[in-house]
Amino acid sequence: MDIFIHILISLTGILLMRQGALMLTKGATVLSAKTNFSGVHIGLTLVALGTSIPEISVALISSYKGAETLAFGTIIGSNTFNIVFGLGISALFVNIRVIAKNIYRDTFFAVLSGSLLFLLLNKKLFFNATENTLSSLDSIFLIGLFITYYLIIFGSSKNKKEILMIKRIPKGILSHHFIVRDIIIGFLIIAGGAYISVVEALLLSEYTSLNPRFIGVSIMAVCTSLPEITTTLSALKSKRHDIAIGNIMGSYIINFLIAPSLLTIKGTTLYDYTLNYDLIFAILICLLAGVLSFSSRYLRLNKATAIMMLFLGVVYYITTYLRG
Numbered sequence: 001m002d003i004f005i006h007i008l009i010s011l012t013g014i015l016l017m018r019q020g021a022l023m024l025t026k027g028a029t030v031l032s033a034k035t036n037f038s039g040v041h042i043g044l045t046l047v048a049l050g051t052s053i054p055e056i057s058v059a060l061i062s063s064y065k066g067a068e069t070l071a072f073g074t075i076i077g078s079n080t081f082n083i084v085f086g087l088g089i090s091a092l093f094v095n096i097r098v099i100a101k102n103i104y105r106d107t108f109f110a111v112l113s114g115s116l117l118f119l120l121l122n123k124k125l126f127f128n129a130t131e132n133t134l135s136s137l138d139s140i141f142l143i144g145l146f147i148t149y150y151l152i153i154f155g156s157s158k159n160k161k162e163i164l165m166i167k168r169i170p171k172g173i174l175s176h177h178f179i180v181r182d183i184i185i186g187f188l189i190i191a192g193g194a195y196i197s198v199v200e201a202l203l204l205s206e207y208t209s210l211n212p213r214f215i216g217v218s219i220m221a222v223c224t225s226l227p228e229i230t231t232t233l234s235a236l237k238s239k240r241h242d243i244a245i246g247n248i249m250g251s252y253i254i255n256f257l258i259a260p261s262l263l264t265i266k267g268t269t270l271y272d273y274t275l276n277y278d279l280i281f282a283i284l285i286c287l288l289a290g291v292l293s294f295s296s297r298y299l300r301l302n303k304a305t306a307i308m309m310l311f312l313g314v315v316y317y318i319t320t321y322l323r324g
Helices: 002-034 039-051 053-065 068-093 100-121 136-153 160-167 179-205 212-237 241-257 273-295 303-323
Strands: none
Touching: 002 039, 002 179, 002 212, 002 241, 039 053, 039 136, 039 179, 039 212, 039 241, 053 068, 053 179, 053 212, 053 241, 068 212, 068 241, 068 273, 068 303, 100 136, 100 241, 100 273, 136 241, 179 212, 212 241, 212 273, 212 303, 273 303
16 A cells, blocks of 8 residues: 555655646746747757756665666766657657757757766776766766856857847737746645655666666666656747747756766765666767757657657667666
């Protein structure tokens, strides 16, 4: 009976994260439309930080519970799920427009963040170390790249395509006047739901014999990805493709640069090298999404792109299950 109670509490946390993500998206959409802040800026920063709270929570809680493999699996799996299903399913129903300058920059930094993390985690492979670990010094490199990225994106401004997107927003949405309230409450609800879901998921993992790596890249990843998926769909419904793409790419970068850094709060963290398969796939699927979008004639993620990404995602999860 205890396990069903834990499942019920976990579902409550997931529903809270969904509701918080909807409020955050609504506030962010109006903020971008009524100010000089670019939708890309808001998607990559404010919204991405909000929807990355579950992954950050996993990192913080896991660092104190000694569940590093589960944490790394969740961080990596969440990024894979966001790209494959967040963008893939969305692109099945909507041709997602991208802005050339942004997609080049964001794809480059996303792939760079994953590659840097891969390099720092595989010390036995690249530095002839005795163990694969992530240290406090490594975290400085990750955070340094994160700061560099944010400095670059704030050096850009709204362009004509973004202004055109704003003009297409339904007028009913822009009549909303509680921007700050929605953003703050959205953050708090996501944080509360994330804490509940993460703690319950960690407790549920004790009831099963499944590998912590598998639990992380599958079950935990799906749960923690809910705010990103909800925000992406909500932003697309509001015709804010810039915020939708910014949220996915921004969350991807935050998850690979900030969340792992938090695992080193208590010191050097061990890394399970079997996660390399999952990490490499997460990097390659992000690169593929970027290449497909800026190779498209109209700079869009369309149905053909969506089908390809979803197919690769299904293959990945099948092989992940078979690996155990």
